Amino acid sequence: MESIGRAIQSAIYRAGVFGHRPTVPVEPAALEAAARKAMSPRAWSYVNGSAGQQRTDRANTEAFYDHRIVPRMLVDVEERDLSVDLFGTTLPAPVLLAPIGVLEMAHREAEHAVARAARALGLAMIHSTQASVPMEQVAAALGPNPHWYQLYWSRDDELAASLVARAEECGAQALVVTLDTHLLGWRTRDLDLAHLPFAQGQGIAQYTSDSRFAAMTRERANTPRTERDPRPTPAAVRSVLSQVRRYPGDVRTNLRSGLPRAAVETFLDTFSRSTLTWKDLEWLRSRTSLPIVLKGLQHPDDARLAIEHGVDGIVVSNHGGRQIDGAIASLDALPPIVDVVDGRVPVLFDSGIRSGADVFKALALGADSVLVGRPWVYGLALAGADGAQAVLEHILAELDLTMGLAGVRSISEITRDTLSPVE
The missing domain is CATH 3.20.20.70 (Aldolase class I)
Structure with a gap:
């Protein structure tokens, strides 16, 4: 064998012919x-x-x-x-x-x-x-x-x-x-690009497919926010769309629910220990x-x-x-x-x-x-x-x-x- x-x-050399x-x-x-x-x-x-x-x-x-x-x-x-x-x-x-x-x-x-x-x-x-x-x-x-x-x-x-x-x-x-x-x-x-993929909703599929994490996300989404968001920028809009596209479910529903953003925030708060x-x-x-x-x-x-x-x-x-x-x-x-x-x-x-x-x-x-x-x-x-x-x-x-x-x-x-x- x-x-x-x-x-x-051998396969590489034969293909080269x-x-x-x-x-x-x-x-x-x-x-x-x-x-x-x-x-x-x-x-x-x-x-x-x-x-x-x-x-x-x-x-x-x-x-x-x-x-x-x-x-x-x-x-x-x-x-x-x-x-x-x-x-x-x-x-x-x-x-x-x-x-x-x-x-x-x-x-x-x-x-x-x-x-x-x-x-x-x-x-x-x-x-x-x-x-x-x-x-x-x-x-x-x-x-x-x-x-x-x-x-x-x-x-x-x-x-x-x-x-x-x-x-x-x-x-x-x-x-x-x-x-x-x-x-x-x-x-x-990454710092020079001010880029963390998880903040864009990337790389968190194990979490958003998890029942425990889903419960944590819903709890966060239903909690009134105490701080005001800064004025939106084109970059912020792109980030929201990235989060929405990667969250399970319909895009329009996700936009209204606030769950994609809550999921990212929940992840960032719970990841490191x-x-x-x-x-x-x-x-x-x-x-x-x-x-x-x-x-x-x-x-x-x-x-x-x-x-x-x-x-x-x-x-x-x-x-x-x-x-x-x-x-x-x-x-x-x-x-x-x-x-x-x-x-x-x-x-x-x-x-x-x-x-x-x-x-x-x-x-x-x-x-x-x-x-x-x-x-x-x-x-x-x-x-x-x-x-x-x-x-x-x-x-x-x-x-x-x-x-x-x-x-x-x-x-x-x-x-x-x-x-x-x-x-």
Whole structure:
């Protein structure tokens, strides 16, 4: 059976004989440049932008330069196995689609397109709480494909419980709790545009499709306003229309009801929560039977505490550099956490993956699997489902070929011995 690496590589070269180039650029920098041209300034700033002077984002990618792959020769690598087991499910590769919010800014089909890409490759997709499409619709599009749910823990526990219950009902196989975004980072590019997509009613479909959130919205809409609105401007009118178009139901009815605006205000008031502590995990455990994975850990002591509090998995992540400017690179945080966990629960890696070779290095440093985010969003922006699928295929193909060229036949053989640090 031909490996995915050779299959994808050969298909590209064969198409080239007839004058056809890949659906999206293969080279990561070219992919990013093409996506920037295709996306609006607001969309590009939101997807590509990070905190402050973008130093953590650069650190994430530059950290991969500090490790070099050391190939071994005369090893029979004709057949290679990329599969991994996570929480009782065998995945075809150690690559999951990271939860990315507001995908409608990248492409009008948003999660519908991403679901088709994930399903075509059998890769696990992680639903974002800040999705543009309700999780139930995405789960239906995914069919039997594995999927997880990422939770932003709201100020309202009933809302958090409702979202978790919905995730269970639509077949999610794990719950990923994002810890590093209880406050929104200082994202300079978005601030310069004075643009927050949620204020436009974008990326809140999980909320507006939720019964608990609907009750909160109705209560707010029925509460008399105590302050007077400023004089309307064209920008304000556009914002209202954006909110109205994205709220469930008839546009005219929404205009009269005031619910779309109330929904945005309710979301902005309830999204972030900085009061959570380790003891709150007990409350969450009492409300779900799903494996609980904590996303956003960067300190070994937090990994110890996670194990003590019975979590089922960890994602080493700094949110793609979007939260703290000058934070530790995610790859640098990985080995100490892997050592502390010592195989007791799966450790996944997120933030900075741009290629299959990057995946190899993260696995060699101890990750059981990785989450990929921005690259497939760039593909989505360029060519919808086909673009997202192509980017993921390129990453998998390079991982497969890198494994063969490095002399390893399975993911379990990718160990720290396959790397050499840069002196």
